[in-house]
Amino acid sequence: MIASPGSAVWFARHEWRLAWRDWVAMMSGGRRRRLRRAVIAITIFVIFMHFVAYWMVGRYAAAMPDKATLVGITASVLLSWLLMISQAMESTTRAFYSRSDLDLILASPAATEKIFAVRIATVAVSMAMMALPLAAPFINILIVRGGWRWLGAYGLIAAMGATATALAVGFSVALFRIIGAKRTRFVAQVVAAVIGAAFVIGLQIAAILSYGTVSRISVLQSQILLAHLPEVTSIVWWPARAALGDVTALLSVLAASLALLAATIAVVAPRFGEYAITAAGVDASAVIQVRRSTVFRAMSPRRALRTKEWTLLRRDPWLVSQTLMQMLYLIPPAVLLWRSFNDGNGAYQLLVPVLVMAAGQLAGGLAWLAISGEDAPDLVASAPVPSRFIVRAKIEAVLGIVAMVFAPLVAVLAIASPWHALVTTAGIFIAAAAATSIQLWFRSQSKRSQFRRRQVSSRLATFAEAFSSIGWAATAAVAAASLTLAIAPALLALLVVTGTWLMSPHPQARSA
Amino acid sequence: MQHVAPPFALEVIDLTKRFDRPAVDGLNLHVRCGEFYALLGPNGAGKTTTLRMIAGLLRPDAGTIRVDGIDALADPVAAKRVMAWISDEPMIYDKLTPREYLEFVAGLWSLAPALAGPRAQELLDWLELAPHAEERCEGFSKGMRQKVALAGALIHEPQLIILDEPLTGLDAGSARQVKSVLRERVRAGGTVIMTTHILEVAERMADRIGVIVHGKLIAEGTLEELRLKAGKSQASGAAASNSASLEDTFLALVAAPAEAA
Numbered sequence: 001m002i003a004s005p006g007s008a009v010w011f012a013r014h015e016w017r018l019a020w021r022d023w024v025a026m027m028s029g030g031r032r033r034r035l036r037r038a039v040i041a042i043t044i045f046v047i048f049m050h051f052v053a054y055w056m057v058g059r060y061a062a063a064m065p066d067k068a069t070l071v072g073i074t075a076s077v078l079l080s081w082l083l084m085i086s087q088a089m090e091s092t093t094r095a096f097y098s099r100s101d102l103d104l105i106l107a108s109p110a111a112t113e114k115i116f117a118v119r120i121a122t123v124a125v126s127m128a129m130m131a132l133p134l135a136a137p138f139i140n141i142l143i144v145r146g147g148w149r150w151l152g153a154y155g156l157i158a159a160m161g162a163t164a165t166a167l168a169v170g171f172s173v174a175l176f177r178i179i180g181a182k183r184t185r186f187v188a189q190v191v192a193a194v195i196g197a198a199f200v201i202g203l204q205i206a207a208i209l210s211y212g213t214v215s216r217i218s219v220l221q222s223q224i225l226l227a228h229l230p231e232v233t234s235i236v237w238w239p240a241r242a243a244l245g246d247v248t249a250l251l252s253v254l255a256a257s258l259a260l261l262a263a264t265i266a267v268v269a270p271r272f273g274e275y276a277i278t279a280a281g282v283d284a285s286a287v288i289q290v291r292r293s294t295v296f297r298a299m300s301p302r303r304a305l306r307t308k309e310w311t312l313l314r315r316d317p318w319l320v321s322q323t324l325m326q327m328l329y330l331i332p333p334a335v336l337l338w339r340s341f342n343d344g345n346g347a348y349q350l351l352v353p354v355l356v357m358a359a360g361q362l363a364g365g366l367a368w369l370a371i372s373g374e375d376a377p378d379l380v381a382s383a384p385v386p387s388r389f390i391v392r393a394k395i396e397a398v399l400g401i402v403a404m405v406f407a408p409l410v411a412v413l414a415i416a417s418p419w420h421a422l423v424t425t426a427g428i429f430i431a432a433a434a435a436t437s438i439q440l441w442f443r444s445q446s447k448r449s450q451f452r453r454r455q456v457s458s459r460l461a462t463f464a465e466a467f468s469s470i471g472w473a474a475t476a477a478v479a480a481a482s483l484t485l486a487i488a489p490a491l492l493a494l495l496v497v498t499g500t501w502l503m504s505p506h507p508q509a510r511s512a
Numbered sequence: 513m514q515h516v517a518p519p520f521a522l523e524v525i526d527l528t529k530r531f532d533r534p535a536v537d538g539l540n541l542h543v544r545c546g547e548f549y550a551l552l553g554p555n556g557a558g559k560t561t562t563l564r565m566i567a568g569l570l571r572p573d574a575g576t577i578r579v580d581g582i583d584a585l586a587d588p589v590a591a592k593r594v595m596a597w598i599s600d601e602p603m604i605y606d607k608l609t610p611r612e613y614l615e616f617v618a619g620l621w622s623l624a625p626a627l628a629g630p631r632a633q634e635l636l637d638w639l640e641l642a643p644h645a646e647e648r649c650e651g652f653s654k655g656m657r658q659k660v661a662l663a664g665a666l667i668h669e670p671q672l673i674i675l676d677e678p679l680t681g682l683d684a685g686s687a688r689q690v691k692s693v694l695r696e697r698v699r700a701g702g703t704v705i706m707t708t709h710i711l712e713v714a715e716r717m718a719d720r721i722g723v724i725v726h727g728k729l730i731a732e733g734t735l736e737e738l739r740l741k742a743g744k745s746q747a748s749g750a751a752a753s754n755s756a757s758l759e760d761t762f763l764a765l766v767a768a769p770a771e772a773a
Contacts (some may be wrong), residue, residue, distance in 0.1 A: 287648040289609050294633060294645075296615045296625035304619025308605070315607040316649070376603035379664070382567050383620035384592035 006110045011118040018121065024469070042133070049137035050127035061146030065244050067232055073240035080135070081160050084127045086196030086337050091123045093188045095272075096172065096181075096279045106273055116272035117265045120169055124261055128161030149245025156242045156250070160255035166257075166264040173268055173275070181278045186255030201331050286315050301385040305393035306400065309370050313401070314446075319369065319451060348413065348420040352480045353473035354425050355409060360431030360469025363402050365451070367439035370394040371450040395436055402432045420480050427476030434468045434497050441504030465501035518545040520578070521672050521703035527565060527575035529727075535561045537727035539575070543720075545671070547707045548698045550718035558727035560709040563674050565598040566705070580671050582630055593621070596665035600677035602657035606650035610660045611642050612650065614667055621668040630669060635663040639689060655686030662690060664696070673697060675706040679713060691717060715758040723765050731765050741765065 003009035027038040047061040061067045095116075105115055135157055142150040171191075231234050241249035299307065313319055332354075371394055374380060380390055406428050414421035440460035471493025479486035524541035528534070536558040543549045552561050564570040566577055568588045577584040578590075584591035606614055611632060618628035620717070636642040637657045644652070649660060658678065665673060677685045694704050697719065708714055714721055721738060723731040731741050735758060744765040 260716065287650065289612070289646050289648060294629060296618055296629040296632065298620035298625050299615070301620050301622060304616050307619075308608070308616050312605060312607050375605050378567075378569055378597060378599055379603040379617070379661075380620070381569050382592055382595070382597040383617075384589045385620060386589055432603075446601070 006114070007116055008114045011110075011115045014124070015115075015118055015122045019126065019151045025355045027230050031139060040259060045212055046133060046137060048428055050132070050141060053137040053141040058145055060149070061142050062146075063146070063244065065232060065237070065241055065246070067226055067229065069244075070232060070237040071229060074237060077156065077160065077243065080131060081164055082198065083196050084131065084160055084164035085168050086129050086192045087130065088123055089172060089188055089192035089195070091164075092120075092169050093185055093192075095119055095123070096176070096275055099307050102189055102276050102506045109430055113269040117269040119272075120165060120265050121261070122167075122209060124165035125163045125166055126161075128158050129160070147245075150243070152245045152247075152250045152313065153217055153243040155254050156239055159239070159242070162257040166260045168395065169264050170266055173271075174229050176275055181275070185279075189317070190320075191426075225308070237388070256294045256400040266357060302393040302396070304378070306397045306457040309397035311393065312375075312399070313366075313369065316448070319448065348417045349477065351413065351478055352420055353477035354423050354429065355406060356427035356476040357473035359402055359428040360435045360465070360472060362405065363432035363437035364399055364439060364465040364469070366398045367395075367436040369451060370397055371439050371443045372446050373451065374445070375377050375448060377445055388477055391440065395433075395440075398436050399429075399432055402428065423476050423480045427472055427479070431469050431472035431476075434472060434493070435465050437497070438465050438500055438504075439470060441501060460500070460503060464496060465494045518547075519581070521545045521580060522566065522580040523576070524562070524566065525576040527577065528573045529558075529561055529565060529570065535560050536565070536572070536728050539724070539727065539729055541722060541729065541732075543703055544699060546718055547703055547717035548694070548719045549707060550704070550711055550714035550721045551681075551707045551724060552714060552721060553707075553760055557724045559724055560676050560729075562724070563676050563705070563707060567674050568592050569597070570609050578658075593668075594671040596668070596673045598658075598661055598665050598668035598673070598675045598678050600680040602654070604657055605662070606610060607648055608692055609644075609646050609648055609757070610636060610663065612643045613660055614663055617664040617667055623668055630678065631667055631669075632663070634665055639663055639668055639693065644717035646705060653685060654681045655683055656687070659686060659691065662693060666693070670702065672703045672705070675704065677707055677709065677711055679708060711758045711762055712767050721758070722761065725766055733762070738762075738765065 003013060013402060024035060087099070100317070105112060135153070138152040139150055143264055172184065175188055179187060204502050237255055238246075238249040242253045260282055372390075381387075383390075410421050410425055410428070438461055471489060475486050475489040478489055520542055522543040524539055524649070527536055527539040527541075529536040537560070539562060541549075541562075550561050551562065560720075561570065565572045566579070566584070567592065568584060572585070578761050579591040580594050582591045582594070601644070605616075607637075614632040615628070618625070621632075622626070625627075633642070637664065639661065641659055644656065644680065649657060652660070658767065675694075678690055682690065691713065694706070698704055707716075714753075715735060720732065720734055722729055723738070731738055731739070737757070738761050742761040
């Protein structure tokens with residue numbers, strides 16, 4: 001069937017073609033062989049996830065809608081839903097602000113509300129699709145072990161995608177109208193990052209305050225909580241009931257979600273073009289920097305490079321919001337540290353790997369920005385500065401920020417347990433240095449705006465960075481208890497870093 | 513009194529660079545101090561690759577590059593100290609203001625603040641950027657961005673300025689300003705080597721013009737000398753006449769190796 005040009009179906013086909021090619025490019029980096037490998041890797045991952053799902057939820061397949069089950073399912077649904085809202089807000093903000101084809105669409109005589117309606121619907125569908133690789137293995141196992149009733153969970157995912165998108169679009173538009181186009185981009189992105197992490201962090205903090213552990217389950221299964229929650233017949237539990245195969249609940253949840261999405265599209269789509277035009281003017285407006293003096297500061301090339309990196313990061317709210325996400329996960333360990341301050345129990349042992357892991361991840365992101373995300377590579381390369389000085393200055397800039405973020409936590413830890421603080425400091429330094437080195441070996445020129453997609457340029461570097469951070473975190477955790485036992489994980493971490501170095505495409509960077 | 517030719521600002525000898533095919537193939541170039549040299553050629557001729565190697569942004573496979581008598585391959589840091597590089601895409605940071613950008617560049621070239629500060633102000637005034645000196649560059653037009661990049665290139669008063677298509681995408685006003693800055697630098701004794709597709713600019717501004725095709729310099733000289741050479745290669749037609757424009761001359765010169773190939 002050929003859709004008539006300008007119709008909603010025609011736009012939808014165009015959108016899906018773009019989305020599909022974007023996904024393929026993300027998976028393959030533009031190479032056919034890589035795509036084949038990515039498909040094989042995804043297949044293996046999905047099969048592996050079925051085993052994980054069997055181990056994790058297989059025994060719950062016969063679950064009945066009692067209160068504890070409903071609470072467990074609702075919490076999982078809520079967690080996924082918050083993550084969906086976070087993702088949908090990202091997509092909506094991008095739709096407002098990224099120009100790509102907006103100028104073409106707005107300049108054409110086509111009915112723009114149709115394409116924006118299709119775009120919002122596409123966001124909803126992609127939210128549901130993104131949840132599937134992780135959720136499907138669990139649902140499939142539940143269907144195999146517990147029967148067809150669990151098919152309702154797929155319907156629930158569709159409903160979650162629809163409501164998450166409706167809320168995200170509604171929130172973004174409300175922000176747009178209340179605080180204006182200029183601030184919306186920043187606020188929406190920070191809120192998206194906070195929402196994404198809020199539920200997990202909130203549960204962890206609640207668990208720490210009540211039970212002194214970061215386990216999320218403990219607080220959800222407590223009798224006090226169960227006693228204070230609504231009865232099993234309450235409408236609150238309908239989404240959970242829908243997942244359990246209650247047809248009435250499923251149809252109601254699905255109908256309400258789709259109605260909410262349709263209403264949002266009907267209200268927002270006709271005005272979407274107007275918002276996009278307003279957003280287009282944001283970059284053109286001048287941002288004045290107040291400067292006390294026109295006198296230049298005396299700066300060595302290294303200091304000039306360090307200062308530049310820090311200034312660029314500080315002035316980029318989008319990048320700040322992206323790094324904020326990693327920082328948010330430091331809140332639970334900070335609370336644990338605060339709570340255990342006088343207890344002298346084994347909580348410090350738990351803190352060491354969390355801090356080391358977070359430092360490695362933060363350093364990796366910052367190193368990518370400083371090394372691969374250099375906006376004026378020719379300028380820096382044409383300066384009369386040896387390349388090793390440039391690299392050193394960028395590493396100093398990265399490690400400086402890592403030190404600034406982690407120093408307060410380590411300082412508090414040092415008062416409580418100097419030994420743990422010492423091990424943590426060493427771990428943070430090694431993990432950050434390893435992650436920075438990996439980014440250096442795998443450097444490739446990119447725009448800073450590609451930060452979120454930096455993993456695409458080299459999956460090997462991404463996995464190596466993650467495994468290195470995990471390895472050094474494990475080493476630090478074991479070293480805090482026994483230095484001798486830490487030799488084994490340290491050797492493994494070293495093996496990861498050395499292997500990555502040998503496979504890196506920049507042999508000249510190895511000596512830098 | 514005997515006229516003494518100025519020393520060479522740039523000497524390129526047998527420069528070679530190969531990617532999947534030869535991009536620059538045994539190129540020889542000699543540009544004297546105080547000269548405005550335009551390097552012309554069709555797309556993919558090897559102009560940008562040549563300039564990037566001279567600026568120290570690309571390592572040649574073979575050959576010698578001397579800038580102001582300094583062996584740029586043996587001592588790139590010393591050579592970069594007296595050079596500036598500007599590409600068609602202005603290399604600036606969106607989140608910095610023009611003044612902050614100039615402070616950063618001054619830091620990279622290790623300039624004393626007492627020298628760099630007033631020099632920056634002078635450049636900002638000269639390029640009419642002073643009213644925007646404390647605005648972030650993110651909202652700047654292409655012309656303004658190119659002027660910021662030009663100010664950055666001039667802050668250390670380079671002996672040799674290398675420009676790769678610096679006028680691409682600029683409006684008439686900005687283009688005129690950039691041209692006047694370059695002319696001023698040459699008048700002050702500086703040397704400019706520039707690639708451009710705007711032949712009128714090369715015709716009006718360059719003392720000498722080099723034509724590069726398939727990585728080889730096929731012709732070099734003043735416009736008159738090029739006309740003569742083009743006339744030899746195409747005995748009849750517009751290129752042979754004394755009033756032939758650089759466009760006619762260029763097309764005639766480029767056509768000869770293309771036909772041979």
